[in-house]
Amino acid sequence: MSIAAATNGKRHRLVPPPSPADGALGELLEISMGPQHPSTHGVFRMNLVLDGERVVKLKPVFGYLHRNHEKIAESMSYLGSMPYTDRLDYFCSLTNNWAYALAVEKLAGLQVPERAEYIRVITAELTRLQNHACLGGFLLQDMGASGTPLMYAFREREKILDLFEALTGARMMCNYMRFGGCRCDLPPGWREQAQRLVAEFPAFLDEFEALLNENEILMARTQGVGVLPASLAVNASISGPMLRASGVNYDIRKVDRYGIYDRFDFQVPLGEHGDVYDRYMVRILEMRESLKILRAALADLPEGPIMDPKARLRGFRPKPGEAYGRIEAPKGELGFYLISEGGPHPYRYRVRPPSFINLTILEDMCLGQLVADVVIILGSVDIVLGEVDR
Amino acid sequence: MMETALRSELRKQGIFLTTLEELYNWGRKNSVWPLGFGLACCAIEMIAASMARWDLARFGAEVFRPSPRQADLMVVAGTVTKKMAPQVVRLYNQMAEPKYVIAMGACAISGGPFKQGYNVLKGIDRYLPVDVHIPGCPPRPEALLHAFMTLQQKIAAQPLTGPHRPRHLIAAAPSEYPIPEFGAHDLVPPNNPEIWQPPSITPAA
Amino acid sequence: METLAQIKARIEAAVAGAVVEMVPNDSPSGQHSLWVDNSHAVAVAQFLREDPELRFDFCSNVTGVDWPETERTEKVKTTRLVDGVETSVEEIRKTKRPGFLEVVYHLYSVALKHGPLILRLRTENRSDQVQVPSLTPVWRGCEFQEREVFDLFGVVFTGHPDLRRILMWDEFTDHPMRKDYVEPDDYEYEPTPHDEVLVKARRSGRGEAGT
Numbered sequence: 001m002s003i004a005a006a007t008n009g010k011r012h013r014l015v016p017p018p019s020p021a022d023g024a025l026g027e028l029l030e031i032s033m034g035p036q037h038p039s040t041h042g043v044f045r046m047n048l049v050l051d052g053e054r055v056v057k058l059k060p061v062f063g064y065l066h067r068n069h070e071k072i073a074e075s076m077s078y079l080g081s082m083p084y085t086d087r088l089d090y091f092c093s094l095t096n097n098w099a100y101a102l103a104v105e106k107l108a109g110l111q112v113p114e115r116a117e118y119i120r121v122i123t124a125e126l127t128r129l130q131n132h133a134c135l136g137g138f139l140l141q142d143m144g145a146s147g148t149p150l151m152y153a154f155r156e157r158e159k160i161l162d163l164f165e166a167l168t169g170a171r172m173m174c175n176y177m178r179f180g181g182c183r184c185d186l187p188p189g190w191r192e193q194a195q196r197l198v199a200e201f202p203a204f205l206d207e208f209e210a211l212l213n214e215n216e217i218l219m220a221r222t223q224g225v226g227v228l229p230a231s232l233a234v235n236a237s238i239s240g241p242m243l244r245a246s247g248v249n250y251d252i253r254k255v256d257r258y259g260i261y262d263r264f265d266f267q268v269p270l271g272e273h274g275d276v277y278d279r280y281m282v283r284i285l286e287m288r289e290s291l292k293i294l295r296a297a298l299a300d301l302p303e304g305p306i307m308d309p310k311a312r313l314r315g316f317r318p319k320p321g322e323a324y325g326r327i328e329a330p331k332g333e334l335g336f337y338l339i340s341e342g343g344p345h346p347y348r349y350r351v352r353p354p355s356f357i358n359l360t361i362l363e364d365m366c367l368g369q370l371v372a373d374v375v376i377i378l379g380s381v382d383i384v385l386g387e388v389d390r
Numbered sequence: 391m392m393e394t395a396l397r398s399e400l401r402k403q404g405i406f407l408t409t410l411e412e413l414y415n416w417g418r419k420n421s422v423w424p425l426g427f428g429l430a431c432c433a434i435e436m437i438a439a440s441m442a443r444w445d446l447a448r449f450g451a452e453v454f455r456p457s458p459r460q461a462d463l464m465v466v467a468g469t470v471t472k473k474m475a476p477q478v479v480r481l482y483n484q485m486a487e488p489k490y491v492i493a494m495g496a497c498a499i500s501g502g503p504f505k506q507g508y509n510v511l512k513g514i515d516r517y518l519p520v521d522v523h524i525p526g527c528p529p530r531p532e533a534l535l536h537a538f539m540t541l542q543q544k545i546a547a548q549p550l551t552g553p554h555r556p557r558h559l560i561a562a563a564p565s566e567y568p569i570p571e572f573g574a575h576d577l578v579p580p581n582n583p584e585i586w587q588p589p590s591i592t593p594a595a
Numbered sequence: 596m597e598t599l600a601q602i603k604a605r606i607e608a609a610v611a612g613a614v615v616e617m618v619p620n621d622s623p624s625g626q627h628s629l630w631v632d633n634s635h636a637v638a639v640a641q642f643l644r645e646d647p648e649l650r651f652d653f654c655s656n657v658t659g660v661d662w663p664e665t666e667r668t669e670k671v672k673t674t675r676l677v678d679g680v681e682t683s684v685e686e687i688r689k690t691k692r693p694g695f696l697e698v699v700y701h702l703y704s705v706a707l708k709h710g711p712l713i714l715r716l717r718t719e720n721r722s723d724q725v726q727v728p729s730l731t732p733v734w735r736g737c738e739f740q741e742r743e744v745f746d747l748f749g750v751v752f753t754g755h756p757d758l759r760r761i762l763m764w765d766e767f768t769d770h771p772m773r774k775d776y777v778e779p780d781d782y783e784y785e786p787t788p789h790d791e792v793l794v795k796a797r798r799s800g801r802g803e804a805g806t
Binding site: 035036037038042043063064065066067068069071072075083084087090091150151154155157158171172173385386389 | 426427428429430431433434435437438441442443454456458468469471473474477481497503504506507508509510527528530
C-alpha cells in the first residue's frame with residue numbers, strides 16, 4: 001500500500017514555505033541545543049545559528065556517548081563483543097546481534113541452519129515492530145503530544161519485550177545470536193505467544209493510524225518539512241526508512257537477500273516527497289509488511305538444529321582476512337567490518353552505524369526551517385546515541 | 391516522641407498527630423521530581439518505568455523536568471563519558487537544593503562493561519555524591535522503583551536538626567562541585583579528590 | 596557486477612596514470628579490494644560513480660586501519676651449494692613492513708543494486724606523511740566518517756570541507772584508535788585483575804589482593 005492510499009491522498013500545509021525574505025532581522029543568534037535537551041533523543045548536541053526563527057546554520061556535535069566500543073572490541077574475543085553490540089542501538093539489540101553474527105559468519109565461512117535463520121527473521125522483525133512503534137511515539141512526543149502516543153507505543157513494546165525476555169532472558173540486552181546460529185531454542189509456548197501478538201498487533205496499528213495519520217496538526221507540522229531529495233539521499237549514504245521515504249527503492253532485505261528473506265512475500269513502502277511525514281508513514285507501512293513476514297515465518301518454522309556443527313564457541317580464531325557484513329536494521333544499513341590476523345581478537349572491528357551516517361544531511365534538511373521544526377526533523381531521522389557515537 | 395501504637399490508636403479515633411519533621415519529610419519524599427535527562431541504554435528503562443506498566447507516578451516522581459532548576463533528582467541513567475562529565479556536573483550544580491543523585495546501572499556506578507574505554511568515566515561518584523546505586527545492565531524498571539523507594543526511606547529518616555540534618559539545611563555544606571575541564575589526554579582533574587579517593591589496597595607482605 | 600580484474604582494467608584505461616593494485620583476501624568472504632594511489636584517488640572515485648556500468652553511487656562505509664611497523668620472521672627453505680653438494684638449508688628471513696595508515700571505502704550501487712567494491716587508500720607513514728585525498732567531494736556520505744578517521748587515527752584528508760575532531764573534544768591531542776595509543780591511567784581497584792589491568796595494578800602498587 002502506498003502512502004497516498006493510506007491517507008486518501010491528503011496533504012496539508014498551514015505555514016507557508018520559508019522564504020529568505022521573512023525574519024531577516026540582520027542579527028544572528030547562536031544557540032547550543034543539547035547535550036541535555038528533552039528532545040534530542042539522548043546526549044546529542046547541535047550548534048544552531050538562527051535568523052529570527054529560521055535556521056541559517058546547523059552543526060551537529062557528537063561524542064557525548066563515545067564509549068569506545070571499537071577499541072574495546074580489538075582486545076576482546078570475537079564472541080566477547082557480542083554483548084557490546086546489544087548496547088549500540090539499544091532499542092534493537094537483536095538486529096545488532098544479527099549484523100555482527102553475519103559479518104563473522106562471512107569471515108569464518110559458517111552456515112546457519114534453517115531453523116536458526118527462521119528464528120533470526122522472527123526476532124529481527126519483532127525488533128523492527130517495536131522500534132518503529134516507539135519512533136512514532138517519540139516523534140509525536142517531540143511535536144507536543146505529551147504522553148499518549150508514546151504510552152500506546154510502549155504498551156506494545158512491553159509485549160514484545162516479554163517475548164524477548166522469555167526467549168533470551170533479558171528485556172533489552174538480548175545477546176542472543178551466535179556465530180553459526182542462535183544461543184538457545186524457543187521455550188515451550190513461545191511460538192503461540194508470538195502468533196497471538198502478531199494477530200493482535202494490527203489492532204494497535206489501526207488505532208495508532210486512526211489517531212494520527214490524518215491528524216491536522218501532525219500533517220501541518222510534518223508535511224513539506226525537512227525535505228530530502230532522492231539524489232542527495234543516495235550521495236550522502238542515507239539508508240533505511242529515511243532513504244525509502246525519499247522514494248529510493250533500496251531495502252537490503254531485498255537487495256542482498258541475506259538470511260532467508262527471499263522466501264517471504266513483502267513490499268517495500270516508498271515515500272514520494274521525502275519529508276518528515278513520509279518518513280513517519282514509511283515506518284507505519286513497514287510495520288504492516290513486517291507483520292506479513294512474521295505471520296509466514298511463524299507458520300513455516302521448521303524443526304531442526306539451531307547451531308552450525310562446525311561453529312566453535314571457544315578458541316575461535318578465523319583465518320586471516322576481512323569481511324564486511326550488513327543487514328537492514330530498523331534504522332538503516334547496519335554493517336560490521338572485521339579484519340582478522342588469525343588471532344583470537346579482531347585486528348580491526350568497525351561498526352557502520354546507520355543513524356550516525358543518516359545525520360550527515362541534518363543541516364541540509366534544516367536550513368531555512370523554523371527552529372521548532374529542527375526537533376521534529378531530528379526525530380524523524382530516528383537516532384540512537386549509543387550507535388551514533390559508539 | 392509519642393509511641394507509635396498510641397498514635398495509630400488516636401488516628402483510628404480521628405485524631406491525627408504528627409511532627410513537623412515527619413510532615414516536612416513526607417511532603418519532600420513524595421514529590422521527588424527527576425531531571426528529564428538520559429545518557430544511554432538505561433534511559434530507555436527509565437522511560438519504560440515512567441510508562442503505564444510500571445507507573446512511576448505512584449511515587450510522585452513522574453514529572454520529568456526538562457530544566458535542572460525545577461528538578462530534585464538526577465538519575466544518571468547510562469554511561470558517563472569524559473566528554474559528557476563536565477556537563478553532568480554542571481547540570482548538578484544548576485539544580486536547587488535539596489537534590490539527590492541515583493546512579494542507575496553499571497556504567498554510572500563504575501564504567502560497567504565500558505570500563506576499559508579511554509573516553510569512559512569510571513563512575514560518576516568521582517565527581518558527584520551519589521545517594522543510591524542501582525546495579526544492572528540495564529537495571530529493570532523494578533530496580534529503578536526500588537531505588538526510588540530507597541531514596542524515599544532515606545529522605546523520611548532525615549532529622550531536620552542536629553549534625554545529621556540534610557545538606558540543604560547546613561549553610562556551610564557544599565552545593566556545587568568543581569567542573570572538570572578538557573585536557574590534552576584526559577579530564578583535568580581526573581577526579582574530585584574531596585569526595586573520591588581511589589581505594590587503596592596495601593599488598594600484604 | 597564485473598570481476599575485480601575487469602574493473603581494475605577499466606579504471607586503468609579510463610584514468611590515465613592511475614596505479615591500481617588488487618589486494619587479495621584469503622578469508623571465505625572473498626571480498627577482495629583495490630588499492631588506489633593517492634594522486635589519482637579522486638579521479639578514480641569519480642569514474643566509479645559515473646561509469647554507467649558500475650554506478651557506485653553509494654559509499655556505505657569508511658574505515659581507518661592502523662598498520663604499525665612490523666617485523667616478520669619466516670623460515671624459508673632454500674637450496675644452496677654446501678661443499679659442492681646441493682643441500683636444502685633453512686634460512687630465517689626477516690621482512691620489515693613500514694608502518695602506514697589505511698582508509699577503506701566500501702562502495703555499493705543503489706542504482707544497479709550491486710556491490711561491494713572495496714577501495715583502499717594508504718598514507719606514506721604514520722608520523723608526518725599522513726595525508727590521503729578526501730572523497731567527500733565525490734560522496735557526501737564520507738563527510739562525518741572521514742572526520743571520525745581523522746579524529747581516531749590521525750589521517751589528514753586533503754580537500755575535506757570541514758576537517759575537525761568529531762568524537763573527542765577539540766583540546767584532545769591523541770589518536771586513540773592507533774595501536775600504540777596509551778590511555779590515561781585512571782585504573783582503580785578490581786577484585787580479580789587480569790591481562791593488561793593486572794600489569795597496571797602491579798605498576799600502581801594497588802590491586803591484586805593477597806599478593
